[in-house]
Amino acid sequence: MxxxxxxxxxxxxxxxxxxxxxxxxxxxxxxxxxxxxxxxxxxxxxxxxxxxxxxxAPQIEESRFWYLRVDAGYVFNETPDGVGGGGLDDAALVGLGIGGRFSDWLRLDLTADYRIRADYALGGVSGDYGVATLLANAYVDLGSWNALTPYIGAGIGLGYADLDAPGYGSGWGLAWAAMGGVAIDLAPNWQLDLGYRYLALENIDLGGGLPDIDQAAHEIRIGLRVAID
Structure with missing residues (x-):
């Protein structure tokens, strides 16, 4: 059982x-x-x-590398050295450029600027003075806060000056610049650029057997940058 x-x-x-x-x-x-x-x-x-x-798969949008820029501004001219004194009026400027963003903090661009001719008076003789520059520039973006991106930069290249006064002419020399400012985001791929630039021209040969001249200027600039594909 x-x-x-x-x-x-x-x-x-x-x-x-x-x-x-x-x-x-x-x-x-x-x-x-x-x-x-x-x-x-x-x-x-x-x-x-x-x-x-x-x-x-989820799509990841890459940031655009290239950008175009257009600039305008006001120039506080210093009197050129090597022309025997005199007075030089202030002027306006316009400029164009193309550049690239190589990282979150580094940008490089090429700019061409033209300074509107300014009146020049030298010992009772009057004329006008114009400048054009072609610069290669590098910028360091210092971070972004509420759509604001401050930056600093420097540039070097060529400067062309034309002094329309008796005994003077036009010629090329060294140009260099130091700048700083802030970029403001307006819309995707659009930025407003507000900045200051110190521009120096050195060893400009105006011909006629005269000594080379140096001339400096302080520029207040406003520009528009647009990123492109």
Whole structure:
């Protein structure tokens, strides 16, 4: 009787275990089908291509590298050295440039500027004085706060001066600049640039056997920068 009782208990336990296993297997099978629909349908694998996967991937917009700039400003001229004194009026300027952003903090650009001719008086003789520059510039952006990005920079290149006065002419020399300012975000890819630039012209040869001249100026500038593809 003891052996027969143990057999009945064993069969009952086996039946209970089998029922529990079957009950657990059904939900797990459903989860597996929900988690891996592609594996359940081999034909779906053939329908998926690399292009489909790339199209479904999240798109990351890259920041634009190139930018164009246009500038205007007011020039506080200093009297040129080497022309025997006199007085030189202030002037306006216009400029264009193209540049690139090489990192979050470094920008490089090329700029061409033209200074509107200013009246010049030298010992009772009057004339006018104009300047054009071509500079390669480097800038360090100092971080952004509430759409404001301050920066500092320096440039070097060529300067052309034309002194329209008796005995003088025009010529080329060294030009260099130091600048600082702040860029203001106006819209995606558009920035307003407010800045100051100190511009120095050195060893300008105006011809006629006269000594080379030096001339410096302080510029208040406003510009517009637009990023392009």
């Amino acid at each position: 003891g052996i027969d009782r143990r057999w009945r208990q064993g069969l009952a336990a086996l039946g209970l275990a089998t029922g529990l296993a079957a009950g657990l297997a059904l939900p797990l099978a459903g989860v597996a089908q929900a988690a891996d629909p592609v594996a359940a349908d081999p034909a779906a694998v053939d329908d998926l291509s690399a292009d489909d996967l790339l199209a479904k």
